[in-house]
Amino acid sequence: MTNIILLGPPGAGKGTQARRLVEERGMVQLSTGDMLREARTSGTEMGKKVAEVMDRGDLVTDEIVIGLIEERLAGNHGSGFIFDGFPRTLAQADALGALLGRTGRQLDAVIEMRVDDEALVDRITGRFTCGQCGEVYHDKTQPTAKEGVCDVCGSTDLRRRADDNEESLRQRLMEYYKKTSPLIGYYYALGDLFTVDGLAPIEDVAAAIDGVLKQAEAGRG
Ligand code: ADP
Ligand code: ADP
Ligand code: ZN
16 A cells, blocks of 8 residues: 655645545545644643644644654554655654654655645635544535534534634744745655645545556556
């Protein structure tokens, strides 16, 4: 199976596409954002430490997120991983390469989801998710069929993230440009980079990603 990274700024559509790949291909989504949000509700020491950092829009330390990924890789014996929101720094990218190598796995494709900065404010301020099944919605582009009720599981537990406001987004974008965007060059140099148009409708982005997966799988032989 295929291991991929979805790379892009906050609101690019990484989570939306990862969920589809899980459903259609049985891949395993590893979202460090989801793991960290879980940790903060668990009330552990680590959870308390990261809550403030996340709400500000800063990155959590490499040590913490690399530890989370290491745990999940050890607990999942198959492959077919979607790294969603990880790596976000060069140190994380190096650590992931080492972890994959050590466990006899490879990276097949890094998919850069390219979007306009201007589109991101709308994407982020309109986002809400189902607290039960994790489905991702948007006030304008992806509303629920029935107001207040999740289409997938029928739950009424629809939530907005504490960091999905304009001020925090500005800081998250700054972190993205300073620390994460160098990964585009890094993976290009490794020969792993593919780029899709993240501004296209969700189905078109999905089709483009399917095309990349086909190419990556063929390239591997
Ligand atoms: P988005 O979906 O908006 O890109 P995520 O859910 O991936 O956001 O991440 C939310 C927050 O969690 C980030 O702003 C950051 O504080 C923290 N975080 C998530 N993944 C990482 C990571 N790989 N390294 C450092 N911090 C992370
Ligand atoms: P990320 O995980 O990269 O932060 P999400 O998948 O959570 O991004 O998407 C951010 C918001 O944009 C969500 O409200 C989602 O419904 C919406 N969205 C995702 N992809 C598209 C798209 N191609 N066109 C329009 N809206 C989208
Ligand atoms: Zn649901």
